[in-house]
Amino acid sequence: LNPILVPAINEKLNALYTVHRLFEQDDKDAYIREHGASIQGVITGGHTGISNDMIDRLPALKVIAVNGVGTDAVDLNFARSRGLPVTATFGALTEDVADLAIGLIITVLREIVPGNDFVKTGKWVTNPSPSAIPLSRRFSGKRVGIVGMGKVGRAIAQRAAAFGCPIAYTDVVEMNDLDHRFVPDLLSLARESDILVLAAAADKAKGIINSAVLDALGKGGYLINIARGKLVVEGDLVEALQGGVIAGAGLDVFVDEPNVPEALLRMDNVVVQAHRASATVESRTAMGEMVLASLAQGIAGQRPEGSLTT
Numbered sequence: 294l295n296p297i298l299v300p301a302i303n304e305k306l307n308a309l310y311t312v313h314r315l316f317e318q319d320d321k322d323a324y325i326r327e328h329g330a331s332i333q334g335v336i337t338g339g340h341t342g343i344s345n346d347m348i349d350r351l352p353a354l355k356v357i358a359v360n361g362v363g364t365d366a367v368d369l370n371f372a373r374s375r376g377l378p379v380t381a382t383f384g385a386l387t388e389d390v391a392d393l394a395i396g397l398i399i400t401v402l403r404e405i406v407p408g409n410d411f412v413k414t415g416k417w418v419t420n421p422s423p424s425a426i427p428l429s430r431r432f433s434g435k436r437v438g439i440v441g442m443g444k445v446g447r448a449i450a451q452r453a454a455a456f457g458c459p460i461a462y463t464d465v466v467e468m469n470d471l472d473h474r475f476v477p478d479l480l481s482l483a484r485e486s487d488i489l490v491l492a493a494a495a496d497k498a499k500g501i502i503n504s505a506v507l508d509a510l511g512k513g514g515y516l517i518n519i520a521r522g523k524l525v526v527e528g529d530l531v532e533a534l535q536g537g538v539i540a541g542a543g544l545d546v547f548v549d550e551p552n553v554p555e556a557l558l559r560m561d562n563v564v565v566q567a568h569r570a571s572a573t574v575e576s577r578t579a580m581g582e583m584v585l586a587s588l589a590q591g592i593a594g595q596r597p598e599g600s601l602t603t
Contacts (some may be wrong), residue, residue: 295338299574302581310334310588314475325350328503334358334588339381340550342366346582358584360576362386363521365497369602379601380587382442385579386571391448393570394490394519397543398453400564401515402488404429407561426432430540433457438486440479440501441493441520442468449490461485464493488517495521497550502526507533514539519570522547531556534563545570 294315297303306312313332318324322479325347332351337343339361345368348354357372359381359583372379385485400406404427411417411426438452439446450460450473460473461484467475476482483489483506491502502516502525510516516539533539534557542561547553552570557563571577583599590597 294335294341294343295360297577297581299581299586302578302585303579305585309585312547322345333592336360336366336588339363340366345371346378348471354596356380356587356597357550357573358582358587358591358597360584362494364601365495365521373602376603378587378591378597378603380583380591380597381601382580383582383599385583386446386576387444389490389573390445390519390570391452393566394420394449394492394517394543395452397517397519397545397566398488398490398515398565399432401517401541401543401562402430402432402435403559406550406564423513432488435487436485438462438482439473439475440464440489440491440524440596441495442471442473443492445519446468446490446492447471449492451536459490479506480509481520483507484511484560487513488508489520491516491520491524493524494522495524499523499528502530504529504533504538507539510539511539512537513589516542516544518543521546522550526545526559527554534560 296316298377313328314319315324329350330352331430333353334356335343335354336574337357337359340363343357345481354377357367357377357379359379361365362381362383364379364381367379369379408426433456435459436459439450439460442462442464446462453549454460461482462473463479464475476485479501489510507529530542530553534542543564545566546568555567587597596603
């Protein structure tokens with residue numbers, strides 16, 4: 294249902310299976326009518342998922358492999374009722390997503406994008422005074438609050454700690470194996486943080502970062518989102534940035550991708566990415582290998598390793 298961008302993985306797919314690429318078809322409904330009865334495995338993306346109606350139209354289906362970590366676009370209960378294993382590529386992208394979170398933090402606080410533009414557009418030559426660019430902000434030692442302390446949250450905490458940052462976090466429960474401070478209330482975490490990083494799985498959560506949380510984060514605070522766009526009330530975020538309620542934001546995900554609120558694109562204190570946190574050769578190759586393993590196990594009638602539903 295979605296393209297795989299790593300040539301080596303596509304080569305293995307083609308060697309092992311008859312592959313039907315629905316995303317290439319103009320009349321997808323007609324294509325399903327023609328080929329649906331023979332389909333045994335589905336590869337999809339976290340954002341695309343698969344509808345219950347499509348599942349019903351694939352009577353031979355044995356496995357749904359999500360090439361990503363988001364499963365909110367798949368009805369897991371429906372799949373479970375059909376005995377269908379649904380897998381995701383948990384763990385394959387942890388390091389790269391955490392890397393990008395730190396990259397966004399440094400890029401926003403140190404104002405790397407405006408500094409890059411200042412040099413490349415020739416402004417440094419005409420404005421050589423050190424005061425021509427406003428002073429930026431240090432990352433080292435800032436208080437970092439992490440929303441969601443799963444694998445990605447922990448990897449972010451490890452990296453931020455190396456910068457001497459005190460770490461606090463919130464999650465549905467306190468993690469007994471962590472030394473970092475647990476804050477059960479999101480408002481309190483925002484109030485006690487200089488940088489609030491969203492790393493929650495977010496399959497069910499929505500709009501938890503609203504005007505109240507942004508007010509608590511405050512005018513010296515920064516929001517970083519490498520989780521899910523729907524966690525943020527984007528209208529509230531735009532207003533907070535425009536009004537100086539918070540200092541800036543680094544965003545890899547949005548509510549209605551690929552549509553980004555126009556106001557965010559005009560702000561120098563906002564750095565945006567096109568949902569690219571896991572977009573490295575290393576992560577995508579590892580994800581592809583996990584998809585291949587899930588397909589092989591599911592089609593063979595085995596329970597795929599890491600199945601979320603069987």
